Each structure stands twice: as C-alpha cells, then as structure tokens.
Amino acid sequence: MSAYPRAECRVCGRDSALNADEQVRPHKGRTGTGLLVSGRCPGSGRPPKGEPPCDEDCGRKAGRMCWPEVYDPALPHASAYVCYDPEHQAEAAAWVKSKTGHEGVFVGRQAVARV
Template identity: 65%
Template sequence: MSSMRRAKCRVCDKDSALNQDELVHPHGPHGSRCRGSHRPPAGEPPCAFCGRMVGRVAWPEVYDPDRPHASTYVCYDPEHQREARLWVKTVTGHEGVFYGRETAVGGAR
C-alpha cells in the first residue's frame, strides 16, 4: 500500500499523485505536460507558487464572523483569477472579487 497522497487534477480531472509540497505531480506526455501539473488539486485555491502574487480574491472583502468568508492570493494569470473567483463561490455562495495590491497600498496613504 502506497503512502503517497492522491487527488484529482484541476485541469484534466485525472486521479494524480501529490508531491510533498501538496501540488499535483507532473503528468501527461513528456513535452506536453498537463497544465494542472505543479498546481494545487481540484477543489483547492488555484495559486501556490505559480507566479508573483498580485492581489487576492475574496468575499466579502472585510471579514465578518456572521457571514461565510473565503480569500486566496492570486497571480497575474487571468485563468487562475477566474478559478479563484469560482473557488470562493464554492465556499461562500458568492463569486469572489479581485482586490489588487494597489488597492491596499492606495488605501494606506
């Protein structure tokens, strides 16, 4: 019996091994690996170490203990931002809203 953890790939839905960093192990033919390789599995927020984080997707923006809340940092990739909005919706019932780092910096002045 293997002790390797497994989960579904967020792109191709294939049952895949997870690396020690909890990201999906590379899969698919060499030279054209599945885009879900080295990404978090299905059902998890989309960005891990895929690029520079430029903001977050959340709902509601400000935490309120009386309402469901979800928030995750995201990179530049528009597809990852779309996935993050949908992930927030699975947790809260509301599609997430993108808040760029400029919003936080601009509000601090």
C-alpha cells in the same frame, strides 16, 4: 498502496499523486480532454482541484480573491491570493463561490497595503 497522497488534477481530472509540497505530480494529459497527450498536463505542479489555484510557486501575486470584500464575521468568508493569470483568477473566484455561495471579488495588492 501508494506512498504519496492522491487528489484530482484541476485541469484534466486525473487521479494523481501529490508531491511533498501538496502539488499534483507531473503527468501527461488525457485523451479526450483537449490536452496534448504527449505533453505534460498544465495541471502538473499546481494545487489539486478544490484548492485555491495559486500558491507560493505560482508567480507574482496580484492581490486576493475574496468575499466579502471587507471581512465581516457575521458572513461566510473565503479568501485566496491570486497571481496575474486571468485563468487563475477565474478559478479563484469559482473557489470562493464554492465556499461562500458568492462570486469572489478581486482586491489588488495596492488596495490591501498597510498604512
């Protein structure tokens, strides 16, 4: 039995151990995934599949991906902060859809600034 919890890598689908910070441990890409087998998988160090794609270590936060855009307690709601990476934003939009049934809407940081 492994000392580390395990989860599926969001990029290559490999069953991988998680670090103490709940990020996928570094691992090599898998044959047949189009990833370099000799190099590190780009899913290394990122949240596992099924979790929002960005975390505190991802980079500068651009805003959030959510639905609905304005919170309504009568509707299912999901929201995740996202960085400027378009791939991460697409992953976050899909994650919101998996939780609410609606594609996520991007709300930039300037739009959520407190007045």
